[in-house]
Amino acid sequence: KQLDSHGLQYLGEAKKLEDWEIENEEDWKKRTDRPDGIFTYELQRPYGQGSNPTSGFKEYKEPSPAHAFGLVIYSRPLKDKEKYNYSLVPVFEDASEPYSQWKAAIEKTAIHDELLATLKAAKNKPIESVIETLGAFILNNAHEDGNLEFVFGRYGIQELGMAAYEALIGKISFLDELIMQLKIELELA
Structure with missing residues (x-):
């Protein structure tokens, strides 16, 4: 392969990389798209100059007991690097939102087949065991790299497991x- 004056390969390799990058960007937008176009993140350090990216920034919400440093709202999803560099944890409506993003990302991968096998193996176990198994599976097979709080927000094994259970098996009744x-409570006593 030959190099151009800038040292880049020009026999179609650069075009392939560019197409691949565009395809990944479109895929990311599809998987993280929200109908309202509002993406909320929790600050992990005081708000001020350099505490959050400016591109797509809409508004800052003051600190509250639930969010010590406040919230920042964007008109676009932040990239992984932005979330990590600025310590911005995504805030979701409920656990079904990060679960849905995860499910969409793994849909056509080997992880989806593993999920079905795990579900089949866990189906005859007690409901709390199935929920814990599903939650652990999701956290162990995250669809993005990095700290799990930057991927799933503040949701852990129980919340993600319940969201998966309700989506894959059925609604959990109040009695359940x-x-x-x-x-x-009996186990703790």
């Missing part, structure tokens, strides 16, 4: 939840 809580 009460029985789970009683079993947990």
